[in-house]
Amino acid sequence: MSDSQIPAAGSTGDAPKNGNNGKRRTVLVVIALVFVAIGVAWYLLWLFVWSQREVTDDAYVAGNQVMLSAQVPGTVIAVLADDTQRVEAGQVLVKLDPTDADLALAKAKSALANAVRQVRQQTEMASQYDAAVAARKLELSRAQADLARRQPLLADKAIAPEEVAHAREAVDTAKAALDLATRQAAASHALVDGTDVASNASVLQAKAAFREAWINAERNAIVAPIGGYVAQRSVQVGSRVQPGQALLTIIPLHDLWVDANYKESQLGHIRIGQPAKVEVDLYGGNVEFEGKVVGLGAGTGSSFALLPPQNASGNWIKVVQRVPVRIALDARQLEKYPLRVGLSTAVTVDTHDRSGPMLAGAGATTAVAQTDVYARDIAKADAEAEAIIAANLPGSH
Numbered sequence: 306m307s308d309s310q311i312p313a314a315g316s317t318g319d320a321p322k323n324g325n326n327g328k329r330r331t332v333l334v335v336i337a338l339v340f341v342a343i344g345v346a347w348y349l350l351w352l353f354v355w356s357q358r359e360v361t362d363d364a365y366v367a368g369n370q371v372m373l374s375a376q377v378p379g380t381v382i383a384v385l386a387d388d389t390q391r392v393e394a395g396q397v398l399v400k401l402d403p404t405d406a407d408l409a410l411a412k413a414k415s416a417l418a419n420a421v422r423q424v425r426q427q428t429e430m431a432s433q434y435d436a437a438v439a440a441r442k443l444e445l446s447r448a449q450a451d452l453a454r455r456q457p458l459l460a461d462k463a464i465a466p467e468e469v470a471h472a473r474e475a476v477d478t479a480k481a482a483l484d485l486a487t488r489q490a491a492a493s494h495a496l497v498d499g500t501d502v503a504s505n506a507s508v509l510q511a512k513a514a515f516r517e518a519w520i521n522a523e524r525n526a527i528v529a530p531i532g533g534y535v536a537q538r539s540v541q542v543g544s545r546v547q548p549g550q551a552l553l554t555i556i557p558l559h560d561l562w563v564d565a566n567y568k569e570s571q572l573g574h575i576r577i578g579q580p581a582k583v584e585v586d587l588y589g590g591n592v593e594f595e596g597k598v599v600g601l602g603a604g605t606g607s608s609f610a611l612l613p614p615q616n617a618s619g620n621w622i623k624v625v626q627r628v629p630v631r632i633a634l635d636a637r638q639l640e641k642y643p644l645r646v647g648l649s650t651a652v653t654v655d656t657h658d659r660s661g662p663m664l665a666g667a668g669a670t671t672a673v674a675q676t677d678v679y680a681r682d683i684a685k686a687d688a689e690a691e692a693i694i695a696a697n698l699p700g701s702h
Contacts, residue, residue: 359575359654363627364565366585366648369674371531371555373398375546376524377406388538392529392555395678399527399540399552406522413511413518414693420511421502421697428497434490441486445479452476503694512690519686530676533557560674561644562634563596565652566606566627575601575654576661581632582653585644592642595635598654600665602629630654 379401386398452472458464502508533555540552563583567575581596605626607614632652634644 357655357657359567359571359656360651361565361567361571362649362651363567364563364583364632364650364652366561366644366646366650367564368561368646369557370536370646371533371557371674372551373527373529373553373555374549374551375399375401375527376548377401377521378545378547379405379525381540381542381544381546384538384540384542386529386535386538386553388535388553390535391533392535393532394529394676395681396529397526398529398535401525401527401546403522403525406518406525410515410518410522413515417508417511417515417690417693418697420505420508421694424497424502424505424508425697425699427493428502431490431493431497434486434493437486438483438490441479441483445476445483448472448475448479502698503691508694512694515690515693516683516686519689520682523682523685527552528678529555530678531555531557531674533559556646558643558645559636559639561639561646562599563632563650563652564629565632565650565654567630569605569626569628572601572628572630572663574656574659575630576656576659576663577601577665578661579658580655582655583632583634584651584653586649587644588642592638594638594642596632596652598630598661599633600631601663602631604628 381399382402383400384398385400386392386396392398452469452475455464455469455472496507497505500506534557536554536556538553540546546552565581575598577598577600579598581598583594583596584590585592585594605628607626630652632654
């Protein structure tokens with residue numbers, strides 16, 4: 306073969322190699338565009354979604370835990386509710402031995418009746434002293450008239466001087482007797498004037514003692530101040546309890562909220578009134594609770610710990626602190642999907658609207674929680690005391 310028939314070096318492989326390089330550049334460009342698109346999408350997602358919300362899974366369901374305690378000392382004779390049971394406001398949950406309280410109530414009842422009768426007696430005595438004052442005035446008038454008749458006779462020497470002296474002594478004696486009767490009447494009227502029998506200070510004092518004894522007797526039946534579910538029952542039959550001793554806890558599961566512990570670096574955009582989404586581990590992703598930010602804690606959790614950290618030391622290490630944010634829950638959802646105190650949750654707060662305040666305003670004008678079961682006791686005690694007073698007034702028999 307001649308040299309003219311031999312192909313030039315590299316002339317047969319250039320075309321395939323250039324084709325492969327073109328395909329490789331196309332693939333790299335496509336991959337680069339995909340990464341750029343992903344980056345742009347991630348940035349837009351962060352800008353319009355992730356940066357507009359704050360998320361934490363350090364959040365737990367919280368609620369009121371009403372501790373039921375005895376108001377009077379006594380021995381437990383019955384326990385009428387147990388853990389997990391539903392109770393209503395005013396329902397009797399624990400009974401104490403009523404013997405001592407009943408005896409005290411009987412004494413107070415007798416003392417109140419006796420006080421009413423004593424005031425009636427004092428009123429009659431005041432009228433009696435008034436009559437005595439009138440009698441002493443008549444005696445003084447007679448003595449003065451007798452002296453006036455005898456003095457002219459003394460000038461005519463018709464009577465002895467001793468008779469005039471005796472008449473003067475009689476006038477002085479009558480004046481002293483009138484003064485004594487007047488003072489006795491004033492002292493008697495000081496106890497009864499200005500009020501009727503039912504409003505007399507002695508009767509009111511006996512009535513207060515009766516109310517106290519009546520309420521103590523009623524408090525041997527320990528009632529639930531609010532409706533809810535019983536938990537942490539520690540009271541047992543036969544136990545001797547003292548006022549203030551914890552017997553059991555009542556948890557109203559219709560009034561719960563979530564305490565979301567956000568990092569201090571997450572609080573910058575959280576405002577009161579912002580909407581929140583709450584996912585509870587109990588229901589997982591099947592149920593999403595609607596919530597709202599109602600307040601931010603006044604301090605970090607470590608500040609209120611039993612042993613606060615001493616950061617002013619040479620071994621100080623910075624730790625990111627957390628502040629509780631209270632999330633109110635929808636009552637209708639709570640009724641449909643009941644929760645328990647202490648359940649774990651994940652909270653997402655939508656921070657798009659940042660116009661709300663960071664701190665709560667003036668205190669609420671309505672009570673956070675209240676009960677009227679004890680006020681009803683006082684009303685019953687007053688009614689029975691009035692009945693005792695009326696039974697011992699004139700004309701009651």
